[in-house]
Amino acid sequence: MAVNQTQSSLVIPDNNASVSGNPGPWTEPTFTLAAKVRVGVTCCFFLIASCSNVAVLCSISGKRCKSHLRVLILSLSVADLLVTFLVMPLDSLWNVMVQWYAGELSCKVLNFGKLFAMYSAALVLVVISLDRHWAILYPLSFTSAGQRNRIMLWTAWITSLLLASPQLFLFRLRTAPGVNFTQCATHGSFTQHWQETAYNMFTFCTLFVTPLVVMIVCYTRILWEIGKQMKHKNELARSKNDLISKARLKTLKMTLVIVASFMVCWTPYYLLGLWYWFQPEMINQTPEYLNHSLFLFGLLHTCTDPLVYGLYTPSFKEDLRSWIRRISSILSRRAKNSKQLAISELNIKDLTSMEGPTSTAVTMQSVF
Template structure:
């Protein structure tokens, strides 16, 4: 299927851009596998909604969050919330109703928003990786980090909207002939099957391949730099003995470990889902040899990524619960000028974790 549209419903034997003959087509039903998918997605929705909202509140009120890291974590939580409140409820409702009842306009809009949410989440992880790359390899540029991150985040949101915009034109509601069944699909939008395959591959590259390559390059360079500094620190030169604490402070290393695990969770959760999609694009007959529950299970496993980010952040940020409790009770008292200057100095010196 195309992400969140054609493939999901072709998996359920509904429709693709090339509809089989009517005599071979049967109206899909709410199968036991789909029922299990709805139950699991509902549980994920509840957990992801509560945890990501808590993360958003904690980061917005947290005092120990570096100013240039705050918008990064807030953007990641916002992208996860888009996935939570758009993708998951729509998937649950669509599996229950089986066919589409929302009309043509809502079909186009929601398919756009679903791809936009996925694209934004992937690009924000790229921005976080680039920020960690600059923090480790170019620590003297930390004063410009906040301005640089805001520009990269803006670019990430704009590119995500542009890449997802074709969804507004290729998706439409189609009613099956001689059958009371309407679906939101891409039927009629592609003249040849390879056109649809090329479109799907383009989104696979922008959603997964390019972000994975950029993140891999960033963290490979970071690990090489860390290994170089550790090697130099063992030479015995006094000027390099302080590299572990001054060039890469503990707080910065902690943030680095957190972001690496966040990226790994994205790769682990979504890789099986994308691989299944590639298999379908080039061999549609794979639907006949793979059980239905496999497709549902991989989709659920991909959505698990939205629950991982707040858990990882909470594990690596001791002040997470304290910041959340303070925001819940009341607004934090204003800081005096001296405290504010001290906090800014500490932020520049040690780059506290997000």
């Protein structure tokens, strides 16, 4: 799968050389310029994604929107933070260190957590798509939306755990023969090449294809239903129900943009991974920066989610302005206090120089 191959440029160029029986020349990987750029950009994404998603979490902690929608956005922010705090640091450190120094247990656990974060981010988007599907097509089921969404979210998180669990058994430490180079990889965990390809295709389908198909089907039906309603405008009353419909349409636009950004950001990288699984030799034919660039483009999705939420949520904008005012107030207050303290210290020094050491004690006692 694509996540397993994020370090493909750091491992043996042909992962299946020993399986296919065509071992090629191997050179020890290095921390290249392309990898350095990847680490630098990932650090920038880390700062942006962590701050923005934490801001969204703080904002939705206030019950300003309906509970079932609040839980969905909360879960999406948590999933994005998992990607931010698990995938990004691990990817950066791995590129810097080139080989693996942390032991086999951490090799298994960290790669499990990495895939779990990727699964949770994708499946939570599926839950959001299904919620919008029911909200638009079956508006009378609104009262049961909260309970239904909680069940779907629990299913999404548990399914993510189960689907990521094979990483605990597949990843292991492998040492290149004849050299002092150890890597954390799936190399050697499959006895036949088709087994590795089958597992990669299964992960590709469950991590990307299936969520993508569900999202496309949901939003296609939604847009089709909206198109039918637009043809029968005379049946829509200008009443409170129409206002509720407009609110749902606004939420629909927000979730549609979030899902579209997921598709746009991750599709190129997964297509590259698909090409690699069936033609492993292509890793030597494609430029190194291409793999790095497409993976970074996928990580960009964790930064776009809070931005889209902020654009479509007035309460988030208000909270953001309030936080900025508070921070500015705190900084100005500290600057004022430090200025007053500096003036007091200057006065003390002046008095000391004028009146001698005896008056110094009196002055210090009056100040403190």
